[in-house]
Amino acid sequence: MHWIALQWSLEAQAEAGAATAAAADAMPTPEALGWWALRYTPHVCWLDEALMLEVSACERLWGGRSSLMRQLLNENPVPAAAVLRGAQGATSLEALARLRLFVREEKRPPEIPAGLPLDTLSAAREHLDALARLGCRSWGEVAALPRGGLSRRFGAELRAALDIAWGLRPESHAWLTLPDVFEQKLELPALAETAPELMWSANRLLSALQIWLRARQRGARALELEWTLDLKRFNGVNLPPTQQIAVRTAEPTQDLAHLRRLLSEKLALATLAAPASWLKLRSLETDPWAGASTSFLPEDNRKGDKLHEMVERLSVRLGAMQVLVPRARADHRVEHTQAWQPALRTVQPDQPASSKARRETQAAAFQPDAIYPPWLLPQPLLLEMDGERPCYGGPLSKLIGPQRIEAGWWGGKEDGGQPAMRDYYVAESPEAGLLWIFRERPSARFSAGEVRWYLQGFYA
Template sequence: MRRVISVFLPNWPVDRLRRTAGAMAPPLEAPLILTARQGNRRIVTAVDETASALGLRVGMPVSQAEALVSGLTIMPADPAADAAALERLALWILQRFSPIVAVDPPDGIVIDSTGADHLHGGEAAMLDALIGRLALSGITARAAIADSWGAAHALARYRADPVLIGPAGKTAELLSPLPLEALRLQATTAAALRDLGLVSIGDIASAPRAPLTRRFGPEVCRRLDQAFGAIAEPITLYRPAEMIETRRSFAEPIAAAETIARYIGKLVEALCVRLEEQGVGARRLDLLCRRVDDNVEPVRIGLARPVRDAKRLTRLLRDKIESIDPGFGIEVMSLIATVTEPLPARQTASALVETPEPDLSGLIDTLVNRVGARAVYRFAPVASDVPERSVCRVPALSEDTGAGWPDHWPRPSRLLPRPEPIETMALLPDHAPVWISWRGVRRRVVRADGPERVFGEWWKRDAELVAVRDYFRIEDETGERYWIFHAGDGEDPATGSQRWFLHGVFG
């Protein structure tokens, strides 16, 4: 089932202006409005949160706004700059979240997330990541996901706080209480419908269609059907002119896997020629298969390093053919290099050149595109004495950070996601336990080494100002070795809970 995300940017002109101005932007506590001329009047076109809280609204005359609020910061609106920045935002989302993205002017982005949400951990994780990244960039945003563009558009603007996930198949229930403006109707049409006593989408949905069409034309019923998914509303894909793309149209739609695989090879060869001409390699490829019913089946692959090897790219894309539903046939196939990086030509074989190091990027690409980027990683050390903070996950082929692993005390090969409490008997403050009970199994300790004292990092949390842990390496009667610690120094309650925990297992 198709799933669509609508991103609503309620303060986009103001947020864009503040990001552009940087340090020269007006302070956040100062009310700010943007203005434009409408005929002989200057009206407010955008307000920030501070100005909105003081009662200023879009469409208000500037003279009235100045009379209501003293010390008001007034700046001219720039719709062209807003539109250009919105396109740049759409490109950013295209490169990071989904291959099907379009601008929804003047203050929105629409995303077809069908088949893309699993790459981000599900719909909820995808929305949280998107809204979170925008918030960190100083952009106020709300987003909703639903079965159609119209439904997602309405929910993002009238129900999302800041995100809303509409259950599949529940569009009518979600939209019924929303006002008429949520259907993207003209203001005059919505006002006329309200005069007839129709105040919500549910009222229109239950009303006879023939009188509505005779009086208001086909627009009302068309918007209603689009929101409910009864009529398809294609998303016009955003593609910058500089993005490298190859395309193949078919006189007769294709559907067989063998045929799709053959044309994938042809598209990749043509794309690699263009990549070589520009001296770049692909880091992300999007294959878009437009079906005869105007639906698009997307396939996205990522690469650990820039690549323009036609054989490797073809193999990776062909591995994804089983995820393509051709329906009644595919009439257009497009292959786009969504993300590229410089890749100069180099000599690969010569008797005078040293043997190159083994290249693992092909294996990494195959694994990542089969099981997801989250499942393929390596560990890297972090400068921290607290064990759970001393390691992090990084991409499999990321550059070495230069940090080294601690070597003054042995560390377990397997560190638990979080320390697990255990039952013990020990002579405090500096003796190892005689036995431990972990996950319902009691183990007698035959050997132990320690304690190794680890202090808390007071600069991160006040609670760690005096916190300590005493770690021991222990071995039970079966030869299994564990890494355990005592929270606290065994004397002062302020240093820890005085409980025992198991934190790791030695291989």
């Protein structure tokens, strides 16, 4: 058996209080630190103040004990302001005792475990005064006492701990496991009266979420932050026990900075019904994580935020209906081929598109002879006439056309209104450049009237 004891300390830095406070702000929860250690060995547990790793069965996979210790110290999941200390031993009690000596900057005794100071054994701490009066100040001196008298006077726990230290009794621990769904709850250090105040503690939960996502090899798609209200009634109004907000992303992500920005923007728009005392973060949807994809071309590896990340932040900040994206529709009437919807969809991201939606998109996209401009007006604009020539920034010159369209005769008002019988042209304006215009063609069933021209879109 071989054990490694790890401990994180925020007080070891002699820097200003701001550095320590920033480290505590992003300090993962103890459960998350255990999840991080599970990547090195399946045998991980908390023992008093230290995280214990039993690595005898897997240390060779990491290149030996020294190589494994270096990796643990180099891949510290806690910010740089928190120092990670480690010690090793044949048993968990020995590794923990040596870690405590290292923290106190004391030299290890020549004999292990007999020479270890008695105050480094957790089971002996409540009996230190009595054992000192007996002249016992080390593990070996206590172990030399008669077994029966030691157990009767100081309890069976101390004798059992000494047996474990000398390998006379097997160790038993409750090993940590990785949950299938992330859900972490945290008590706030003080009552939060505004939603942005929750972000300080939410950072710890986000750090734990990132560790869980990496351990599970998943990417977050939807999260829910919930806070518990400290009051049940305020100003004569009954309050719900909790409030919550949900955050969604267009693509699976493990980026802690992006999730923090999204959550911060969402909290800035929230209002607390009463002061909050607890905070809980849970994962609603996750996808398998494929990892980052890079390119050999320098222009494909630009620094900065991705487009979908910027769209998500703007949608949260300005409102979902203020950031829209086009959606293709199957209709030969040009003003009906495109619909606008919020960039942050309200439907479940994992929900597959319906067969009708797929047919509409494919039908709208498959038009081999289409010469549609990149920018279409929501509604056609009636053009002024100069004699028989339409005008827009001057008289227009027709370059390409006509492209005849007759559609909409099969539907009524609920299907988009009147039928469309049109001749489309690509025209050039002296001031606006290339335009897409059309003229209405009267039905053969009615007498011909005045010809009207409309602007449908812009090419430049």
